[in-house]
Structures are given as structure tokens and as C-alpha cells.
Amino acid sequence: MTSFNIGMYGGGTVGGGVYELIMKNSPSNNMKITKICVRDLNKPRDFQVDGSITSWTADPDSILEDDSINCIVEVMGGTGLAKRIIETALKKGKAVVTANKALLAEHWNELQKVLKANPKARLAWEAAVCGGIPIIQILQTAYQGDEISSVTGICNGTTNFMLTQMFQHGAAYDQVLKEAQGLGYAEVDPTADVEGHDVRAKIVLLSQLAYGGSIVGGVEQIPCKGISKITEDDFAYARLLKATIKLVGTARRMEGGKVSVYVTPAIVEERHALASIDGAGNAVVVESKNLGACAYTGPGAGRYPTANSVVADLYRLSASTTAAAASDDALTLDPNYAGSFYIRFPVAKKHAGIVGKIGVCAEQHGVGIRSVLKNTDKDFCVITEDCQLSQVEGLCADLAKQDFAGNDEALFMPILSG
């Protein structure tokens, strides 16, 4: 058991939680937070510190250069200063715990290089993905003799809250976005959440753990679709299908060794493990050769769930001296994922023979149709047999050229069977 003198970067929601959880069991947990670095020393904080143990600083280097500090906790976010701090701390042999998924997803390979060059360096990041769910620890330890075939997660509490409101109360997108902003769940600029960028960073991290390699090139190459185009109509159809709609990140191992990683809204049938994940909850379903499907669910964000994951990392690092460098094998991406798809296709006006034309188009693209539903005069819903993303894209492009096509784009998403 290593004793930790901790320097913490960040004094916000999560930082306050970490301070409370560590200090209420100090010193019996062999840990104490001796310095907290924040940008603005004058900003009011919502937690009290014991001045006889803990001091505040605005100088990041005063922690890095303090040899009495052997562990840093980075909960300030950002990918600039945070990167310098983490790399420097690792090189100095300080244990590092971070909640920074954006930094990890963007600079994974550089961090792995630092870890490999410093075999005693230790980096833990349970809090970076899915708040309080110990999914990182689970992927690192429960599947070592197994082969994971897919990881599918609801990893963003903001959008899951919004989709739950739309499903349960028939609310419109703009209305639930305002509600989420009012509650502090969504940012003033909600792009990172609603366009799926946050989920993308997380599924990149999960896929690298699950398949033991790293994704070469930027995260921008990952197909990423958010929820901003989902309407009440989609939920009406989902209800007809005994299903709901969730924003999911998926990483699937394909035949031939490629990995398909993508972010998309999905129709999730009632009996699927992800269907009942409501509000700000998160969940990850891992499918593997030995275990079949396992689901891990819990709170996706918030002060204490996220702080709890930081603290669990601290206990683990304190108990162990294992190095944490991951495999640096490259993973080859296959963006052309497959499945049964839901397509909502807008039509301009009442028109005879639409179903026949859809059928001909689908056949030309090799897409089998399971059912065609019509709920309003302004659109059609098509459920496909298993096919590939590229086939669906081709079909939608062709449909848009037909004389009955409406002005809006078609919307499609995969169906997760219950």
C-alpha cells in the first residue's frame, strides 16, 4: 500500500467530490490532498478545505515540482495545459488519475509512448468514461482470457435525458434541449453532446481497451451522428415498434480483424438491455465469446459518481505497482457497419405507387425490406433486413431523387433487438 500525497488540478464539481471522499477517510486510507490548483483563486468554491493540510495554488508547476507530491488527480478538463501536466507528472514518476476523456481520446498514442518510456509510471482513468460505472476496470480485468466481439454504450447523460423526455412526454427536440440547458445538463453550446462528439471520444477509448490496440488518425474518421434531427415522428414510430430511441456508441470487431466504430441514434426494442436506461443513466453492453452479453449500468455523470471512480482508481494505484501501458497495435477501422435499419423517409405529397418504387430501389441496393409503415402523410418508415450502412446510404440517396421525395433528408438508424 503506497501512501499518496495528492496534488489535484481542478476545484469544480468533480474536484469537490474527490476532496470530500478522500479527506473523510484520511489518514486511514493513506491518502491526503495537499495542494489544489485552480485558475482563479478568488472564485467561490462549494466545498471547504482543511487549511492545515491542503493549500490552494494557481501555479500548475508548484504541484509538478513538489517532490512530496507523488500522485496527481486531473479533473480540470481541456486538452492543452492538462496534457502538459499529465505528461510531466508521468515522467516525474507521479501516479496520475484523470477524468479527461477528450484528452485521452485525442492524445492516446502520445500518452502510451510516455508510459512505455517510463515503466514505473502509472495512469488510471476510470472516471473518463461512463461516470460511476467501473467499465474501464471491467474491460481491463474481466476479459483477459476472452474475446470481445462488440461494445455498445449509452455514454452521454445529457442526450439520454433529452431522448427520455421526448419518449416519455412526447416533447419536441428544441423544447427538451432548453429544459436540459435550464437544468444545467446541457451546455449553452450543446454541440459536443447532441452531435455525439462526447460519445465518440468515449467509444474510441472503450474500443481501444476492448481490442487492445489504438486507433490511428484522428477521431474525426469515426462515423458520428447525433440526435438533433430526431423528431416526435421518430418516437411515434418507435412506439409502434415497441421500442425507444437511444444515442449509442458501438465498437464491433469485424471478420478479418477490422473494427467498426461509430456513434448513432438507434431504435432500441423494449426488451433490449439498453431500452430501460432512462434519464442521465449510462450503460454498456459487452458481447464476448465466453460470456455472451453482459450489461453494466449506472450513473453516467455527477459529482459523486465521477469522484467515486477517481477515488477507486486511487485505491487501486495505491495497492498495486502494475504499469499501465496498453498495446500499441494499430486497429484498422471499418466504418461500414451492418444491421437491421430503421429509415424514415419524407414524401412531398400523396402519390400512388410509392411502396412499389421503394421496393425497386431497395432491390437495386440489395436491401431486403422487413416492413413499411405509414403514420402520417408526410413520411414513410421502412424497416430493413440486415444490411450494411453503405447500402442504406445508397438507398436513401436514390430515394431522394424520386418524384415523391420530400425536401428533408431521410433519417436512418440501426435497430437493437430486444
Added chain:
Amino acid sequence: MTSFNIGMYGGGTVGGGVYELIMKNSPSNNMKITKICVRDLNKPRDFQVDGSITSWTADPDSILEDDSINCIVEVMGGTGLAKRIIETALKKGKAVVTANKALLAEHWNELQKVLKANPKARLAWEAAVCGGIPIIQILQTAYQGDEISSVTGICNGTTNFMLTQMFQHGAAYDQVLKEAQGLGYAEVDPTADVEGHDVRAKIVLLSQLAYGGSIVGGVEQIPCKGISKITEDDFAYARLLKATIKLVGTARRMEGGKVSVYVTPAIVEERHALASIDGAGNAVVVESKNLGACAYTGPGAGRYPTANSVVADLYRLSASTTAAAASDDALTLDPNYAGSFYIRFPVAKKHAGIVGKIGVCAEQHGVGIRSVLKNTDKDFCVITEDCQLSQVEGLCADLAKQDFAGNDEALFMPILSG
């Protein structure tokens, strides 16, 4: 990373799975199984061993006395010989991985004493509870800075298969028991499964991990009710309530430090995380101060799920030298658990004024009634407000003395809200 020369006890379903998973990655995993001890060397096995590496023996001591073997895997079951083997191996400094929940639940305190007396001894038992779900590892590492308030699990695949069949197909208990026996899910003598004894051993182990102590006295003091009295009528009522019925083990921390541990069938509302766990699946819901409710679900039994947990333990032990003795603080039990209850009460004949008399009885026992339902002429269903087990037992005893009472006993169980 310690290299493991493994001696395995047991060559059955799980043993064969462990052999395959270890040997297919040997020697790159630094592990090999060099001896397998079985009772009957002539019995046919459903897996092939490589005779140049692995030999068979019927003599348990030939593994214990072999100094080249530094790790044993015990997957033979039983609480007699298995206990001697595990204790001797620990004393000799061999790492031990076992899947034997009955042994652990019955002899926990003795094993903890051996661990304490031998600080280098290492014992891991992920496979003992909930097959492939890494619930032991999760409880040991994800909640170190947290306070668990309850653990509720579906921990027995056989009974969950039976209850699922009864729910989905309206089948009778006797019929699904025969079906489960035909499929090899249930034993010829199904007592351990259907009367909840298997769940009892598992919830004892989970409660000791969750609350960091050990239950003093035998497992017989744990209130334990199985599923053998559940009828189609109960499922008819459950459907009216938009719920199903599950056999659950629960361990809840009470005010004042007592712990309430019990096994019972429960009405589980549709939206509850446990409602959708079907067939031979298992799930554990952990409620804690920092995380709220987290659910961990996966396969509860079977060759590869169970073997995968054994193998995950081997990887963990190989990577770490942490001792595994748990706290030996005693936990004080409170068998009088509380909740909203479902009561099905048989009546002898049509009779006026029954609801009034039920109301008077309930009032005398301080039990609030939420609703009274009547589905057939032969029984009533009562849903209570939150109350204690002892109050429900008292109410049922009083109802049995009324002139309208039928011959059968009342059946009651708690309701898990969705």
C-alpha cells in the same frame, strides 16, 4: 507477472472450460495446467489434454505435494475434501482459485483465518457467484471510497429459467421443473435451487464483501424462501401489476449497523432493472451512497462464463501479489426486512365482508393497504404499503384464523418498484 504451473481439481464442465481457455493462450499467458485431479480416471471427458504438458491423477496429494505447482484451481465442488485441499494449498503458499460458493459460505471464517496466518497466501473466487459477472472484483475495487446500502441479486439460473417459463408461457411449476430437469438445468433433487439454498450461499458471500465483515453462525439463520409455492395465479396477478416474479437474494444495511440478509421470490415491476433478466441470466443491483443504483448483468452459469471468471482470477493473481484476507468484523443480522409486500390469500368460499375483515386485521398489525385485487373465486391479492416482514407474517397468521380462510397458506413477497 508470476508464471503459474497449475494443478486443477475437477475435470467436469467448468474444468474443461478452464483447461481450454488457459491452454489455448499458453505459454504466452505464462500459465499451464500440469496436473488434473479427478475421482475416476476412467470416466470419459469432453475435452482433450496435451499429454506432453498435462497429466491426470486421482491422488489429491500428488498436486499438493508437488513443489513445481504454485497455483491450484478447485472446480470439483463439495465442502469436505475441497476444504482440506484449499487450506493445505494456502498454507503451502500456492495461489488458490475456486468456484465453490458452498464451501466459501460455510467455512468463510476458517478460510479467513488461514489467509491471515499466511500473509502471502492468495485466494480468488470470482466464479463462485453469478458465473460470468465480475461482481466479486467490482465489489472489491469499485466501492472502496463508497458506502453500499443494498445488494440485490438474481443469482440462480435454474430458478430464473423456471420463473421465466412460467411468466412467458403460463406454465405450471411442476411442468417447468420437469422441463428444467430435462434440459440439465435442474438436478434430480432440485432442493438447493428451488428452495433458495444456492442463492443463500451467494448472498451471504456478497453481503460479507459489501459490508466488510463476516456473518457469525450458520447460514441457516438467513430467512430463505424458494419458488416451489409460486403458482400460475401469482403470475396472473403479477401481470395485472405490470410486473413479473423473480427469486432474489438481498443484503441491506439497516440503521444502527445491522444487516438484513434474506432470500425470497419478489414481484418485480416491469421497469425495474431485474425485471428483464430472463432465462438462465443473472444480475446484481448494488445501491450505494456515491453511485445510487448500478446493475451488473450477464450469464449466471455454464462452462465458458464460469471458466472465464476462473481465468480472470488467474490473470489477476498472476499480475499482483496482494493478500486477500477480508475484514473479520462480525456483522449483526436483522432478519426483519421491510418493503411493500404482495400477499396472495386463499379463501374457502364466497363470503361477504372479506375486504372489511382484511382491513381490520391489517390495521391491528399496523399494515397499510395500497390495494386489494380479486382475480378468481379462490383467492385475494393484497398490496401493502411499506411495512416489516414480521408485520406481514403476523397479518397472514391472523387471516388464516378467519372464517373465510382457505386451506392453503398465504403467500407473500416484497415488491421491487421499477
